[in-house]
Amino acid sequence: MIPLLSLTGLTVARAGVPVLREAALQLFPRDRLAIVGPNGAGKTTLLRTIVGLEPVAAGRLVLFGQPCTTERDFRPLRPRIGFLFQDSDDQLFCPTVLEDVCFGPLNCGLSPAEAEARARETLDALGIGHLEGRVTHRLSGGEKRLVCLAGLLAMRPEVLLLDEPTNGVDAANGARLRTALAAFEGAMILVSHDEGFVAEIATRAMLIAGGRLSEAEIHVHPHMHVHPHLHPKA
Numbered sequence: 001m002i003p004l005l006s007l008t009g010l011t012v013a014r015a016g017v018p019v020l021r022e023a024a025l026q027l028f029p030r031d032r033l034a035i036v037g038p039n040g041a042g043k044t045t046l047l048r049t050i051v052g053l054e055p056v057a058a059g060r061l062v063l064f065g066q067p068c069t070t071e072r073d074f075r076p077l078r079p080r081i082g083f084l085f086q087d088s089d090d091q092l093f094c095p096t097v098l099e100d101v102c103f104g105p106l107n108c109g110l111s112p113a114e115a116e117a118r119a120r121e122t123l124d125a126l127g128i129g130h131l132e133g134r135v136t137h138r139l140s141g142g143e144k145r146l147v148c149l150a151g152l153l154a155m156r157p158e159v160l161l162l163d164e165p166t167n168g169v170d171a172a173n174g175a176r177l178r179t180a181l182a183a184f185e186g187a188m189i190l191v192s193h194d195e196g197f198v199a200e201i202a203t204r205a206m207l208i209a210g211g212r213l214s215e216a217e218i219h220v221h222p223h224m225h226v227h228p229h230l231h232p233k234a
Ligand SMILES: Nc1ncnc2c1ncn2[C@@H]1O[C@H](COP(=O)(O)OP(=O)(O)OP(=O)(O)O)[C@@H](O)[C@H]1O
Pocket: 014, 019, 037, 038, 039, 040, 041, 042, 043, 044, 045, 046
């Protein structure tokens, strides 16, 4: 089977210091690969490198069978990869939710009417159709997360790169997010510190430590709930 993404011997340095050292990974159709590791290990850097946002010091990066080194190589392939940024405010830039979710489909060549229909369908599938008229910068953190995901899913990408998708998301929106990701038929790379989420969604995992990427195991932890105890005043 041909991998969708293939990295070999990939080294990325910042100010001469390697953040990723000879990283290798392959992502196949329907793979749900979790990348775990401590703060500052290079997880975000890895995702940014895959879409050509970081200069590569050494190694080979192949997307959908095409070796990629220059911006000209990456640009036509980016619509096939939906990248959820760690910070939603870096991703949302249109005045309203509907306009923001339409942006990707419009960029992919859909007409305005088709893009709106696609955006509404995607927002409804995520259970957030009621947000379509809202001003994006006034949404809650969790709502922003789901709107960003809607913007990516509306492009019908083949691969999702998700950087901390559950960050700041409450139980109800978290359930919507998990349902949408479980239904997603493409492949994904999932960066997350949320162990329950990783155990539920990922099919395999890799660990980044000291700039090195290695295979890891997914451990399923017992589920925990926090129940409020209300004590009526005596
Ligand atoms: N723009 C930048 N300029 C200089 N150094 C940076 C920059 N962005 C990240 N770094 C450094 O590169 C290293 C890897 O950062 P990265 O954001 O990839 O880590 P991460 O594993 O995603 O961390 P976290 O779990 O905290 O999100 C860190 O040491 C970080 O301080």
